[in-house]
Amino acid sequence: MSEYPPDVVAHHASGTWTAETIAAMVARNDPDRVAFIAPEGTFTWGEYDVLSSRLAQSYVDAGFAPGDRLAVLLTGGALTHVAYLAAQKAGLVTVGIGPRAGDAEIVHLLAKTGAVGLATRWSHRGRPGAEIAARCGAPRHVPLDLASLPAAGHPGPGLGADDLFFVNSTSGTTGLPKCVRQTMNNRKYFGPLAHAAGRFGPDEVFASVLPAPYGFGLWSAHVVPAMYGYPTVLTAEFDAAETLRLIEEHRVTVLCAVTAQFIMLLNSPAFATTDLSSLRVMFTGGERVPVERAREFEERTGCAVLQFYGSNEAGPLSVTTVDDPRTARLTTAGRPIPGARLRLLADGADVTAAGGPGQVAASGPGCTPGYLDDDAANAALFRPDGWLLTGDVATIDGGGYLSITGRIADFIIRGGHNVSALVVEEAVGGHPSVAQTAVVAVPDPVLGERVCAYVVTRDELTLDALRVHLDAAGVSKQNWPEYLVALPSLPLGTGGKVDKAALRADAARRFTA
Known part of the structure; x- marks a missing residue:
């Protein structure tokens, strides 16, 4: 308990946190009801429970010990959740690696977490898993x-609800990703909130088309369906036409997708001819939700577009609900969740009562215990009084609705993924032709933002040549720039730093209509 924020005892006393594990939730569901409809086939809760116990035994037979950290690199599907649950039953901590991670990121995460191994399918995205493990x-x-x-399956008892059970990565401003510690109770906190926001009934059918290791994917596919026994439709990797087909075929009622994904659904030619009448709720977010596209999605499907505001570190801080007026639902981040203990801070003062603006801070049941073995990052994440700082600037209006007005950190939010400008700058700056670089966001109608690198070069450099270099260096594709602009010099602001505001304006003029 000493690792957690000081109000952990209160979370348990109030019933917000419980001793029930994800394994226990899976085991109490009707064993004959469907758990997953996945690329590998359809699995019942009973089959999921048995397979994960047998895989847990294979971990034990392989010599892994309770407390060991096992890195898991998988595309989506039932196997992902079987692997996560098996680790919990064997007492192992899962290090979740995004399916599109480059070798440099994998190397970093393995070293940072002290993972005892890398678990993959025999082949991962066209590469032998053994080759990836050896190279990394x-x-x-x-x-x-x-x-x-x-x-035979492993009898357990495995990890507890307050134990570290999962480590996932988040984009950082100091280079490679930081490793966020998660407990089951952190992630379980989403369950009752989502249930109330969407007014779930007993027969919901979920579809989660998000990468499983990240916060949104973890609660929407691994935790909440198990909590309520809902069948969940999974995909290996997101494809708009295939997602639409699955929604129609399986009569999905709750869709979980980042903003870029639902816009891709809207843009798909199949959208107009697919029966989406089963949809009641779509949880989206991970980035700014464009009002007109969200309104269009609601009008064309009849479902309510909802979102949690929060982060991998902070958990859920506010939420929109089916009972909110459409204007509030689509133009704000919803009302703060009382248990999240949200505050707005400006120059160290609490400006919540005044409605802000101020940086969002939180201290509640969804907050991470902190980054893994990273004192400097934790010192920046948490104030001395234990409140977690999000890096987002927000206001609260007279109706109690929260609106995000800016970001303190230098991130580009592309398709729901936080891309650190500094990480891209460091990668681009490693090319021998690049003398200086600055990376900014370009507004994009589908992905929200794209990545543009401005460079001062020693000799001619094309975007294709730069990408060849980044690929050879093992840089994850999510950290590759999509636009490249060469300038004789970068503009400077009054303080002598690169004027990124001027570059953002220039990029918007160059690349957006």
């Missing part, structure tokens, strides 16, 4: 194959 320096490769599991 994993202590061992753990091939995941449901067809070759021990006959």
Whole structure:
């Protein structure tokens, strides 16, 4: 308990946190009802429970010990959740790696977390899993194959609800990703909130088309469906036409997708001819939700577009609900969640009562215990009084609705993923032709923002040549620029720093209609 914020005892006393684990939730569901409709097939709750126990036994047989950290690199599907649950049953901590991570990111996460191995399918996105493990320096490769599991399952008891059970990464401003610690109770906190916001009934059908290791994907596919016994439709990787087909075929009622994904659904030619009448609710976010596209989605499907505002570190801080007026639902981040203990801070003073603007800070049940083995990052994340700082600037109106007005950190939010401008700058700056670089966001109608690199070069450099260099360096594709502009010099502001505001304005003029 000493690792957690000081109000942990209060979370348990109020019933916000409980001792129930994800494994216990899976085991109490009707074993004959469907848990996952996935690329590998359809799995019942009973099959999910048994397969995860058998995989847990294989971890034990392989010599892994309780407390070990096991990195898992998988595309979406049922195997992802079987692997996560098996680790929990064997007492292992899962290090979730995004399916599109480059080798440099994998190397960093393996080293930072002290992972004892890298678990993959035999082949991951066209590359042998063993080759990825060897190239990235994993202590061992753990091939995941449901067809070759021990006959008997591991009896547990496994990890508890307050134990560290998952480590996922988040974009940082100091270079490579930081590692965020998660407990089951942190992620379970979303369940009752989502249930109330969407007014869930007993027969909902979920579809989560998000990468599973990140916060949104974790609660929407791994935790909340298990909490309520809902079947969940999964995809290997997002494809708009395939997602639309699955929604129609399986009569999905609750869709979970980042903003860029639902815009891609709207833009798909199949959208007009697909029966989406089953949809009641779509949870979206991860970036600014464009009002007109959200309104269009509601009008064309009849479902309510909802969002949680929060972060991987802070958990849910505010939420829109089906009972909110459409204007509030689509133009704000909803009302603050009382238990999240949200505050607005400006120059160290609490300006919440005045409605801000101020930086959002929180201290509640969804907050991470902190970054893994990173004192400097934790000192920046938490104030001395234990309040977590989000880096977002917000206001609260007279109706109690929160609106995000800016960001303190230098991030580009592309398709729901936080891309650190500094990370891209460091990668681009590693090219021998680049003398100086600055990275900014370009507004985009589908992805929200795209990445533009301004460079001062020593000799001619094309975007294609730069991408060849980044690929060879193992830089994750999410950290590749999509636009490249060469200038004789970068503009400077009055303080002598690069004037990124001028570059953003220039990029908007160049690349947006």
